[in-house]
Amino acid sequence: MTIANGLETWTSITSVAATAVAGDILTAGAMRRIGDLDEIRAKSGLTGAIKAVVGSPMFLLGVCSMALSFFTLLFTLSVVDVSLAAPASAAMTYIGSAFAAKIFLHENVDRRRWFAAIFVCIGVFLLSR
Amino acid sequence: MKHTLTPQRYLILLAVMLTASVGDTLLSHGMTQVGPVALHHLGLLLVALKNPWVISGIALLIGFFASYLTALSWADLTFVLPSTAFSYVIVALLSRYWLHETISIYRWLGIALIVCGVGFVANGPSLTEHPTEQPTNRPVPAVALSAEERS
Numbered sequence: 174m175t176i177a178n179g180l181e182t183w184t185s186i187t188s189v190a191a192t193a194v195a196g197d198i199l200t201a202g203a204m205r206r207i208g209d210l211d212e213i214r215a216k217s218g219l220t221g222a223i224k225a226v227v228g229s230p231m232f233l234l235g236v237c238s239m240a241l242s243f244f245t246l247l248f249t250l251s252v253v254d255v256s257l258a259a260p261a262s263a264a265m266t267y268i269g270s271a272f273a274a275k276i277f278l279h280e281n282v283d284r285r286r287w288f289a290a291i292f293v294c295i296g297v298f299l300l301s302r
Numbered sequence: 303m304k305h306t307l308t309p310q311r312y313l314i315l316l317a318v319m320l321t322a323s324v325g326d327t328l329l330s331h332g333m334t335q336v337g338p339v340a341l342h343h344l345g346l347l348l349v350a351l352k353n354p355w356v357i358s359g360i361a362l363l364i365g366f367f368a369s370y371l372t373a374l375s376w377a378d379l380t381f382v383l384p385s386t387a388f389s390y391v392i393v394a395l396l397s398r399y400w401l402h403e404t405i406s407i408y409r410w411l412g413i414a415l416i417v418c419g420v421g422f423v424a425n426g427p428s429l430t431e432h433p434t435e436q437p438t439n440r441p442v443p444a445v446a447l448s449a450e451e452r453s
Contacts, residue, residue: 197379204374211376226371267383274379281430285422286380292419293387299412300390 185249186258190265192242197266198273199235205278206231260301264294307428311376315385317369323389325362327396332356377428384420391416 207213207225214222226232249258271290274280282290307315332355333339339346350356373382391413397403405413 197383200371201374201379201382204371207375209376210372267387270383271380278379279430280378280380281427282380283426285426289384289419289422290380292415292422293384296412296415296419297387297390299408299415300394302406302408302412 182253182257185245185253186261187265189242189245189249189258189262190269192238192245193262193266194269194273196235196238196242197270198277199231199238201235201274202278203229203232203235256301260298263297267294267297307377311373311428314369314373315382318366318373318382318385319388319392321362321366321369322386323392323396325359325366326389327359327393328355328362329359332359378430381423381426381428384416384423387416388420 203226204210207229210222210226213225217225246258246262249262267290271282271286275282332353333350335355336346336350336353339350351360370382370386373385394405394409394413398405
């Protein structure tokens with residue numbers, strides 16, 4: 174079904190992964206700033222926890238990125254085979270998130286986590302076969 | 303300090319895996335009952351919202367997002383993401399043992415790799431420790447040092 178050329182195919186797949194990574198990083202960053210939701214819920218109840226999350230501009234930006242990623246995926250699926258687009262974008266998202274989490278969230282991505290990201294990435298690719 | 307998870311927090315990670323996989327499966331089952339949605343018949347999506355399978359799928363996916371956000375509030379993204387990938391494994395196992403679909407050797411290999419990947423991070427610390435104060439050149443009082451640092 175693929176009707177896009179090689180460059181268009183990989184540009185659209187990379188766009189899906191890039192927007193998904195941006196969504197994950199912004200959401201994770203927002204949750205880190207907000208703090209432990211279990212503690213907030215214990216203090217202010219479920220409503221207080223929901224208010225704390227929804228009131229964070231960073232979280233809302235993350236949700237917008239996730240929505241953009243979803244619509245980019247829909248567009249990509251209209252021009253690229255699902256058997257390539259879905260696993261390739263998912264695999265790129267796992268590796269991209271590990272890099273971005275190290276750079277932007279200063280997470281300690283040690284050898285164990287790199288192995289996990291690479292194993293999951295290859296595993297997702299094999300599941301689509 | 304090594305951050306390890308309490309049983310309650312492991313349950314939240316389990317909820318992340320289960321709600322994502324079962325929610326997607328229910329949504330997929332519901333949409334096959336509704337039928338294909340063409341661009342010029344988007345109103346059919348509103349009809350889909352009356353389907354009990356679709357409603358249950360959406361409810362579970364809302365549950366997934368809530369548990370995913372809760373997990374991100376006390377664990378690193380690189381710790382939580384492999385757990386979400388575990389939902390692929392659950393979907394594959396559900397399709398094998400519930401829907402009796404055939405799973406190729408490649409898929410079994412993929413499942414094994416994802417299980418190994420999740421196992422790698424599950425044994426490690428869940429959260430990166432970030433210092434809250436900038437280090438200064440002033441001498442640190444002995445009382446501020448932990449027993450481990452003093453020894």
